Amino acid sequence: MRQMFARLGYSPLGPALLGIAYFALAVLSLVVARGAHGIAAIWPPSGILLATLLIVPRRAVWRFAMAAIVASLAANLLEGSGFRVAAGFTAANGIEALVATVMLRRRGGRRISFIDPSGLSTFFIATLIAASVSAGLAACISPQPGREFMLAWLSTVWLGMLLVTPLLFAIFEIAVSAKRAVSGRETLNLAGIVVLTVVATGTTFYQSQYPMLFVPMMVIVIAVLRGGMLGGVISIIVVVMLGSLALWLGSGPIFLIRASHESRILFFQFYLLSLFVSALPMATLLAARDRLRINLSERVRLLDQAEAVAHIGHWRINPSDQAIYWSPEVFRIHGLPEGQPPALDQAIDLYHPADRGRVSEAVKRALTDGRPFAFEARLVRSDGAIRHVETQGERVYSSREDAIGLFGLIRDVTEQIEARRVLSDARDAADRSAEAAMLLASTDALTGLANRRRIVEYLDDKLRGAAAGEAQPSIVLFDIDHFKFVNDRYGHDIGDEVLKRVASAAAEGLRNTDLIGRYGGEEFVIILPGTDASSALQIAERVRAKVEASQHEGQPTVTVSLGIASTGGEDTSHSILKRADVALYEAKSAGRNRLRLAS
The missing domain is CATH 3.30.450.20 (PAS domain)
Structure with missing residues (x-):
């Protein structure tokens, strides 16, 4: 629908339709409600032209303006005005529409909004300024210029724009709205507003005995509450049409006023302006309230959705x-x-x-x-x-x-x-796995003692401490006497059991600070931190005795030979192990199952 209106704006049919409507309404207005100066009570063509210029694309404005100028000139000539006056009045009507259009489309070509209080006030002021400019120009052309003429012209064209433009805008927005169509209930509601307004207006204006001008205003308020902006504007238009016809017929409470016909017209125009000022701002505020309620409802819905997701x-x-x-x-x-x-x-x-x-x-x-x-x-x-x-x-x-x-x-x-708990469990499991891997990397698989790598690392650490001023360590190197004979006679399985038994027995003879490990085969090393030679001999003897005393059914009794070495200031792990190894072989040469201290 919106595309159809856009195409209509660029085709010759659009300006032609505007010209015909402008001409017909101009002639009808001049015939139905003519004042002493030939001025109608309301000038609907001004409202039609302004609504059109605000709706059509900016580049098509001049086409519609030219069509309206031709129609206006023809209507004025038809009503008997001379060419100079007809051309002047036409120029005044054209300029008023252009002034209002420029003021209302000054921001990027955006249309004015009648459901926005600021938009309605802008429209009110812009049309007043445009009508004032038009009245000033028309007064310069009129054969009977004067203050009364300017006031009559201003009120006539201003009311035309105030009352007709919002109605056409509301109809246009409904026609091009892509969101929804007017429901049957809404149509019935608008029809009821029209009927109620017709009854109230007829009761008010088609009798001249009682001043019942307040009745249409009450109905218009009801129309605004029931039909919003569109209902209010339709109700006012019905009052304008029936009231103008009654004025032409010489009927209505306006004739209770003892004044000239011109004064009665001005009073009627003021009455219509009062209806506009009373009804449309209220409709705008109600529309703004509804829009705020819809926006708030949408925000609450989005907030609920966001809360549900998060x-x-x-x-x-x-x-x-x-x-x-x-x-x-x-x-x-x-x-x-x-x-x-x-x-x-x-x-x-x-x-x-x-x-x-x-x-x-x-x-x-x-x-x-x-x-x-x-x-x-x-x-x-x-x-x-x-x-x-x-x-x-x-x-x-x-x-x-x-x-x-x-x-x-x-x-x-x-x-x-739960994720933190899983992560913590995974971290603990990883730590345990790392500890197990480190233990496995530094432990002899058969005996459970420290392996050769661990022994060398620990000995190097103690030697560095001794070099830094800590007490000197001692080491004991021992192996199982005649272990090859055990393997050959009893088998390697029994040999492995003997190795484990010797490792356990030797460990029982040590202190908590001492480290024992399997150096290789049947050979073991004991590192004694902060221990001198005398104490090392005592510990070595205790280990020898523990091993000799250990027994297990199905396993042979074995003994061990031990070599003891105390570190000196220049010792390395290699040198001290070498001296302990020499002492070990001295013990074996002396008959085994004994110990020797390295020199």
Whole structure:
């Protein structure tokens, strides 16, 4: 539909239709309600032309303006005006339309809005200025210029624009609206407004006994309440048409006024202006209210959608009676159907018993001290499910009194809590795996003692400490006597068991600070931190005796030979192990099952 209007604006048919309508209404207005100066009570062509120039595309304005100029000139000539006067009046009507159009389309070509209070006031002022300019030009052309003529012209064309333009705009918006069509109920409603206005206007204007001019105004108010801007404008137009006809017929309460015909026309025009000022601003305010309500409803809907996606709800505690309001998402978080929220004490009881005291204390402190609060707690739903929530709020005051209330947000963080727990478990498992890997990398798989790598690292560490001034360590290197014979006679399985038995027995003879490890095969190393040679000999003897005394059914008794070495200032792990190894072979050469101290 909008595209059809656009095409009509650029085709010759559009200007032709405007010219015909302009000419017909101009002739009808001059015939029906003629004043002493040949001026009608209302000039509808001005409203038609202004509405057209505001609706059509900017580039097509001049085409319609030219069509209206031709129609106006023809109507004035037909009514008997001379060419100079007809041309002057036509120029005045054309200029008024162009002035109003420029003022109303000055912002990027946007159309004026009659459902916006500022738009209506702008329209009111712009048409008044345009009508004033037109009246001044017409007064210069008129054969009988004067203040009365200017006032009559101004009121006539101004009313034409004020009353007709909004009606055409409303019809245009309905015709091109892509959102919805006028329903049958709305059509019936508008028809009822027309019928009611016809009855009220006929009762008022087609009798001259009672001054009932207030009756149409009451009906127009009803029309605005029932039909909005369109209903109000239609009702006013009906009053204009029937009132103008009654004025032409010499009927109506206006003739109760003892004054000239010109004064009666001016009074009627003032009456129509009063209807406009009374009805249309109210219609605009009602439309603005409806628009605000729709916008608010849409924002609330979008807010509810956003809260549902984010699992965040908002709540407030009324300042006057501490009644609770919950948004829909708060009900969903609590697992409750939407309806009346519980009282404050009952809402706190919905939390986990272990969290209720903390929640209650936070709310009471916020109400008394005014400090914002935030806490994380558990909700227990009616089905027993537990939800973790984060709540934050702060104190607010009533706009009309000093009563204190609260406003806050609640967020379901159950998934985040579960994710944190899973992440923590995964981190702990990773730490345990890392510890196990490190232990595996530094442990002998058979005996469970430190392996060769761990022994060398630990010995290097103690030697660095000794170089830095700490006490010197000693080491004991020992192996199992005749272990090859054990493997050959009893088998490697028994040999492995013997290795484990020797490792366990040797460890029993050590201190908590000592480290024993399997160096390779049947060879073991003991590192004795902060131990001199004398103490090292005592510990080595204790280890030898423990091994010799260890017994196990099905396993042979074995002994060990031990070499002891105390570190010196220049020792490395290689050198001290080498000296202990020499001492070990000295012990074996001396008969085994004994120990020797390296020189």
